[in-house]
Amino acid sequence: MSLSKATILGTVAAIGLAQAAQANELREYALEFFKPLPSTVPAVNDNPITxxxxxxxxxxxxxxxxxxxxxxxxxxxxxxxxxxxxxxxxxxxxxxxxxxxxxxxxxxxxxxxxxxxxxxxxxxxxxxxxxxxxxxxxxxxxxxxxxxxxxxxxxxxxxxxxxxxxxxxxxxxxxxxxxxxxxATLITPAPFDAWLNGDDAALSEDQLKGLELFVDSGCASCHNGVNLGGNGYYPFGLIEKPGADILPVGDKGRFAVTETVDDEYVFRASPLRNIAVTAPYFHSGQVWDLNTAVDIMASSQLGAELSEEEVGYITAFLESLTGEVPEVVYPILPAETAATPRPTGDVVQ
Ligand code: HEC
Ligand code: HEC
Missing domain, CATH: 1.10.760.10 (Cytochrome c-like domain)
Incomplete structure (x- = not known):
C-alpha cells in the first residue's frame, strides 16, 4: 500500500504542529524564569537618557x-x-x-x-x-x-x-x-532572546536540551531574570565548598558589605549573558573553561553530578547567550590644555 501525497503531507504537518506545540510549551516554561532583553534602551531612575x-x-x-x-x-x-x-x-x-x-x-x-x-x-x-x-x-x-x-x-x-x-x-x-x-546602551540581543520572542529556529537541539537541564537541575533558581543572574545573593559553595584556589579564603564576599556572619562567602549570582566570551570565571578568575565552571557550579551549588554530556548541553545553551555587541565607533577625545593636571607617575614597585 502506498500512502497518498496528501496523507504524507498531512503527517508531516502534524509532526510540525506537535513540534511547534512542544516548543511553545518549553518557551512558556522558560518565560517563567527568564525575560528577553528589551528592544530599546531602558529608562534609568533619576537619569533621563539623551x-x-x-x-x-x-x-x-x-x-x-x-x-x-x-x-x-x-x-x-x-x-x-x-x-x-x-x-x-x-x-x-x-x-x-x-x-x-x-x-x-x-x-x-x-x-x-x-x-x-x-x-x-x-x-x-x-x-x-x-x-x-x-x-x-x-x-x-x-x-x-x-x-x-x-x-x-x-x-x-x-x-x-x-x-x-x-x-x-x-x-x-x-x-x-x-x-x-x-x-545603558550596551545591550546585546542574543539567539536566546530571539527564541524567547518566538523564533523556534534560534536555538539548536543541543541548546534546547541544555536550556531544559539548566532549569530542571536548578541553575535557574539562582540564575534567572533578564540577565540570568545579577539579582540575588547566595553562598558560593552552598552545598560543597570549592577549593581555596577557586574560593580564596581572604575574600569573604558580601560579608564585607553587611558584616553579617550569614553573608560570609556570599556572592551575587553572576549574570550569565555573554558568559562564553568572558573567561576566566568566578570572582577569583581561576577557571578558564566554561564546561569546568558549569561542573563546579553543579557540585558546589546543587550537589549534583552532571555527566559530561549534560555539562556539554548546558554549555551549548550558555553559548546562546552570546549577543550582538552594538557597533562602537572609537571616540575622538578633547585635547588636553596647559591647565590639564599631569599624569602622576608614582609607580608601585
Ligand atoms: C583596573 C581595572 C578596572 C578599571 C580601570 C575599571 N574597572 Fe570596572 N571593574 C573592575 C573589577 C575588578 C570589577 C569587580 C570588582 C568587585 O566586584 O569588587 C569591576 C566592576 C565593574 C562593574 C560591575 C559589573 C557587575 O556585573 O557587577 C561595572 C559596571 C564597572 N566595573 C564599570 C566600570 C567603569 C564605568 C569604569 C570607569 C570609570 C571602570 N569599571 C573601571 C575592574 C576595573
Ligand atoms: C544557589 C545559587 C546558584 C545555583 C543553584 C547556581 N549558581 Fe552559578 N553562580 C552562583 C553564584 C553566587 C556565582 C558567583 C560565584 C563567585 O563568586 O565566583 C555563580 C557563578 C556562576 C558562573 C560563573 C560566572 C562568571 O562570570 O564567572 C557560571 C558559569 C554559573 N554560575 C553557571 C551555573 C550553572 C550552569 C548552574 C547549574 C548547574 C548554576 N550556576 C547554579 C549561584 C548559583
Whole structure:
C-alpha cells in the first residue's frame, strides 16, 4: 500500500504542529524564569537618557585621563572589543597592581539589580565612582577628575549639553550619570532572546536540551531574570565548598558589605549573558573553561553530578547567550590644555 501525497503531507504537518506545540510549551516554561532583553534602551531612575549624555558618557568611558596615571580608562578593564571585560584572572590597574577580583562585563550590566560581585553598589552611577578612586584601579580623586574635565572646553560644552538645566554641570555625580547613560546602551540581543520572542529556529537541539537541564537541575533558581543572574545573593559553595584556589579564603564576599556572619562567602549570582566570551570565571578568575565552571557550579551549588554530556548541553545553551555587541565607533577625545593636571607617575614597585 502506498500512502497518498496528501496523507504524507498531512503527517508531516502534524509532526510540525506537535513540534511547534512542544516548543511553545518549553518557551512558556522558560518565560517563567527568564525575560528577553528589551528592544530599546531602558529608562534609568533619576537619569533621563539623551543622545548628548550617551556621547559624553562614551567619551568618559574611553578616556584614560580619568585615571591618575593617564593609563587606565574604563575600557582598559571592560574592553568592549573583548566581551566588556579584560579576560584576565584579576584586573591589572594603577602602577601595574593586580586587583583582588575578576572584572565582570559591562555589557547588559544595566539590568543587574546591584553591581559588583558582592552587590555593594546599588546602580551603575554609584558604581562608576568606585573604580576612579580605587587605589588598585584608576587611583584618582573626584577633585582631580573635575579639574581635568574643566581644563578642556570641549568637555565643559558636552556637560552643558547633557545637563542643560544645571548652572554648574561639571560634577562627579554627573560624570557618573553620563557613564551610566552610555552603559545603558550596551545591550546585546542574543539567539536566546530571539527564541524567547518566538523564533523556534534560534536555538539548536543541543541548546534546547541544555536550556531544559539548566532549569530542571536548578541553575535557574539562582540564575534567572533578564540577565540570568545579577539579582540575588547566595553562598558560593552552598552545598560543597570549592577549593581555596577557586574560593580564596581572604575574600569573604558580601560579608564585607553587611558584616553579617550569614553573608560570609556570599556572592551575587553572576549574570550569565555573554558568559562564553568572558573567561576566566568566578570572582577569583581561576577557571578558564566554561564546561569546568558549569561542573563546579553543579557540585558546589546543587550537589549534583552532571555527566559530561549534560555539562556539554548546558554549555551549548550558555553559548546562546552570546549577543550582538552594538557597533562602537572609537571616540575622538578633547585635547588636553596647559591647565590639564599631569599624569602622576608614582609607580608601585
Ligand atoms: C583596573 C581595572 C578596572 C578599571 C580601570 C575599571 N574597572 Fe570596572 N571593574 C573592575 C573589577 C575588578 C570589577 C569587580 C570588582 C568587585 O566586584 O569588587 C569591576 C566592576 C565593574 C562593574 C560591575 C559589573 C557587575 O556585573 O557587577 C561595572 C559596571 C564597572 N566595573 C564599570 C566600570 C567603569 C564605568 C569604569 C570607569 C570609570 C571602570 N569599571 C573601571 C575592574 C576595573
Ligand atoms: C544557589 C545559587 C546558584 C545555583 C543553584 C547556581 N549558581 Fe552559578 N553562580 C552562583 C553564584 C553566587 C556565582 C558567583 C560565584 C563567585 O563568586 O565566583 C555563580 C557563578 C556562576 C558562573 C560563573 C560566572 C562568571 O562570570 O564567572 C557560571 C558559569 C554559573 N554560575 C553557571 C551555573 C550553572 C550552569 C548552574 C547549574 C548547574 C548554576 N550556576 C547554579 C549561584 C548559583
Amino acid at each position: 543622545p548628548e549624555k550617551i556621547d559624553l558618557g562614551k567619551a568618559l568611558f574611553f578616556d584614560p585621563r580619568m585615571s591618575a596615571s593617564g593609563v587606565f580608562s574604563c575600557n582598559s578593564c571592560h574592553n568592549l572589543a573583548t566581551g566588556g571585560d579584560d579576560n584576565m584572572p584579576t584586573s591589572i590597574g594603577h602602577g601595574w597592581q593586580k586587583g583582588p577580583r575578576n572584572s565582570p562585563t559591562v555589557l547588559n550590566a544595566i539590568f543587574n539589580e546591584a553591581q559588583f560581585w558582592d552587590g555593594r553598589a546599588p546602580d551603575l552611577a554609584e558604581q562608576a565612582k568606585g573604580p576612579v578612586q580605587a587605589g588598585v584601579e584608576m587611583a584618582n580623586t573626584p577633585d582631580n577628575v573635575i579639574a581635568t574635565l574643566n581644563s578642556m572646553p570641549q568637555y565643559i560644552e558636552w556637560f552643558e549639553a547633557s545637563f542643560p538645566d544645571e548652572g554648574d554641570p561639571v560634577t562627579f555625580d554627573n560624570f557618573a550619570k553620563a557613564i551610566e547613560a552610555y552603559e
